[in-house]
Amino acid sequence: MVDIPSDFRRALREQHLELEPDELERLARYLDLLYEANATTNLTAVRDPREAWNRHLLDSLSLLPLIRSVGARRVLDLGSGGGLPGIPLAVTMPDIEFMLLEATGKKAAFLESTARELGLDNVVVLDERAETIGEPGCVHRGGWDLVTARAVGAMNVLLELSIPLLVEGGVLLAIKGERAGAELEVASEALRVLKCRVVERRRTPTGTIVVVEKTDRTPPDYPRRPGEPKRQPIGGRG
Numbered sequence: 232m233v234d235i236p237s238d239f240r241r242a243l244r245e246q247h248l249e250l251e252p253d254e255l256e257r258l259a260r261y262l263d264l265l266y267e268a269n270a271t272t273n274l275t276a277v278r279d280p281r282e283a284w285n286r287h288l289l290d291s292l293s294l295l296p297l298i299r300s301v302g303a304r305r306v307l308d309l310g311s312g313g314g315l316p317g318i319p320l321a322v323t324m325p326d327i328e329f330m331l332l333e334a335t336g337k338k339a340a341f342l343e344s345t346a347r348e349l350g351l352d353n354v355v356v357l358d359e360r361a362e363t364i365g366e367p368g369c370v371h372r373g374g375w376d377l378v379t380a381r382a383v384g385a386m387n388v389l390l391e392l393s394i395p396l397l398v399e400g401g402v403l404l405a406i407k408g409e410r411a412g413a414e415l416e417v418a419s420e421a422l423r424v425l426k427c428r429v430v431e432r433r434r435t436p437t438g439t440i441v442v443v444e445k446t447d448r449t450p451p452d453y454p455r456r457p458g459e460p461k462r463q464p465i466g467g468r469g
Contacts, residue, residue: 239284245436246293248292257322260348261349272338290315291318291406293436294406303377305330305376306320308331309378310332310382313342314331316406317331317342318342328355332359333357334358342354362392362455365396365454372449373396373448373449375401376401377402378396378403379403379405379406381406382406385414386405387418388460390418391453391464394453399448402442402443402444403445406438417464421465425449426447430443
């Protein structure tokens, strides 16, 4: 029997999220693997694995209702790192195709081994930069129904990395913290330039989900070269 914190179970009920016993077992195994690998690779700053049930897993699973409402079939998790939110979502949504995009080789290797260990046939890992796969002519540009992102950087930077990857009408779900409002103010120019709009800001027990819809084709000049969006963000720094 998996030892699952009672506050996590309570939070699931409060958020009307229902998980099957085997899904809970796989999520527990995922945390085991995450903390085993964290001894040699920097994957999480949360030291207590029991805290990770809420701070990592609940935070990731808060996206479930939005993904279902959009009806996405193909989801790209940008800057997946240790697999958040991509792996918990893939565990609980086996009928959806997930690609975990991670440019750091050691982290990408962890994601690949973890997906195999958990039997996640709906997961593919790509060791590449978002600027590269978002270039005009790349198969991934304009190819994804939905992009998820957690702790990937300021909103104006994230928009340039993610919006080119979406189909027109596709959606970015960005998990943000207390600075979500301030980041969006700075990102107003990026929203205009990249042809997208904020649809919703949804508060959750662990943060704020910013929902952004792509409204038109991305201009061919974006994304810029690798590293450029972070060095010189559209609209300046917040």
